[in-house]
Amino acid sequence: MKRRAKISALGMYVPEQRMTNDDMAKIVDTSDQWIQERSGIKERRIIAKDQANSDLSVKAIENAFEGKDFHPEEIDLIVVATVTPDMMFPSTACIVQDKIGAKNAWSFDLSGACSGFLYAMATGAQFVQTGMCKKVLVIGTDVMSSILNFEDRTTCVLFGDGAGAILLEPTEEEDTGILDFMLHSDGAGGKFLYMPGGGSLHPASHETVDKKMHCVHQDGRNVFKSAVKLISEVSAKILERNGYSAEDVGLYVPHQANLRIIQSTLKRLNLRPEQVAINIDQYANTTAATIPIGLAEANQKGRISEGDLVLLASFGAGFTWGSVLLRWKKF
Numbered sequence: 666m667k668r669r670a671k672i673s674a675l676g677m678y679v680p681e682q683r684m685t686n687d688d689m690a691k692i693v694d695t696s697d698q699w700i701q702e703r704s705g706i707k708e709r710r711i712i713a714k715d716q717a718n719s720d721l722s723v724k725a726i727e728n729a730f731e732g733k734d735f736h737p738e739e740i741d742l743i744v745v746a747t748v749t750p751d752m753m754f755p756s757t758a759c760i761v762q763d764k765i766g767a768k769n770a771w772s773f774d775l776s777g778a779c780s781g782f783l784y785a786m787a788t789g790a791q792f793v794q795t796g797m798c799k800k801v802l803v804i805g806t807d808v809m810s811s812i813l814n815f816e817d818r819t820t821c822v823l824f825g826d827g828a829g830a831i832l833l834e835p836t837e838e839e840d841t842g843i844l845d846f847m848l849h850s851d852g853a854g855g856k857f858l859y860m861p862g863g864g865s866l867h868p869a870s871h872e873t874v875d876k877k878m879h880c881v882h883q884d885g886r887n888v889f890k891s892a893v894k895l896i897s898e899v900s901a902k903i904l905e906r907n908g909y910s911a912e913d914v915g916l917y918v919p920h921q922a923n924l925r926i927i928q929s930t931l932k933r934l935n936l937r938p939e940q941v942a943i944n945i946d947q948y949a950n951t952t953a954a955t956i957p958i959g960l961a962e963a964n965q966k967g968r969i970s971e972g973d974l975v976l977l978a979s980f981g982a983g984f985t986w987g988s989v990l991l992r993w994k995k996f
């Protein structure tokens with residue numbers, strides 16, 4: 666009997682403070698119309714001054730276990746996918762471990778940008794499948810507002826803050842849980858989306874701060890084209906490898922970077938709008954958090970039924986991209 670990893674808890678959290686496109690237009694030369702037409706975004710959430718990434722993660726975990734018995738000491742492993750950790754070290758995963766009292770877990774962060782959550786999910790699933798771990802918390806979380814240049818209208822309007830968390834546990838039921846994953850990277854795409862400052866290449870200095878090197882830099886058109894091509898390809902390939910077609914998909918949860926990227930992908934894959942989770946209008950691009958937030962919202966709204974085929978797909982800095990295929994088990 667093959668052991669697989671299944672999702673047995675799922676939650677999300679976004680900060681309370683809403684920043685609308687009109688709010689954005691007060692600080693940078695843009696408009697609600699431009700942002701909505703070019704990206705589909707209406708508003709995004711911005712973290713409170715006294716909050717950090719780990720606080721969003723903890724709230725997402727609390728949401729995942731709301732109304733359930735939660736025994737943090739039973740968690741074996743915590744993987745946090747993020748590009749905006751609380752600090753360079755210790756890892757946000759260790760900070761989260763301490764905050765929730767998961768004293769028997771080992772914990773680490775993983776940097777996969779917008780594909781971070783799928784990378785972390787695949788990593789956590791390996792430990793469950795081999796029997797090394799029974800309970801793995803996987804968190805996708807980002808505080809993009811901490812690395813945005815609010816003078817650069819081409820990037821600052823696109824991102825927001827948020828977190829999503831899942832618990833992975835073993836299942837021996839046939840055709841249940843994580844069925845397959847397909848993950849890729851192409852480092853040659855690194856120059857199109859990056860944050861150059863603050864690492865060992867350009868350690869933080871007055872100069873790096875003056876030059877806004879601690880902020881997101883992006884060639885939007887190039888990223889857009891690669892995103893559409895690679896996210897469509899990987900989604901189609903994972904379905905084909907498992908003997909499924911677009912019609913079999915109960916819910917498609919793509920990374921939320923731009924509504925036009927999602928719409929082009931749907932066209933290429935022949936997916937109908939009712940098969941897709943879209944919330945970019947409310948939260949913008951929350952990087953590692955878009956997929957678990959999309960999944961959690963869809964689940965809360967009753968959009969996923971027992972036995973549904975759920976397809977997750979991402980694209981992000983690196984370049985990194987990938988897909989995960991699941992057979993849904995209610996919890």
Ligand SMILES: CC(C)(COP(=O)(O)OP(=O)(O)OC[C@H]1O[C@@H](n2cnc3c(N)ncnc32)[C@H](O)[C@@H]1OP(=O)(O)O)[C@@H](O)C(=O)NCCC(=O)NCCS
Nearest residue numbers: 695696699703779818819822885886888889922923980981
């Ligand atoms: C960034 C993005 C929205 C720009 O949309 P676009 O249609 O490609 O727009 P362009 O870059 O061609 O810019 C068109 C014009 O709008 C202007 N513009 C850019 N941002 C603007 C803004 N926020 N408000 C108003 N005008 C803006 C540009 O300066 C340009 O003006 P010009 O023609 O006078 O030079 C789009 O390229 C995109 O979403 N790329 C992918 C980004 C992404 O998803 N990144 C994360 C991946 S995980």
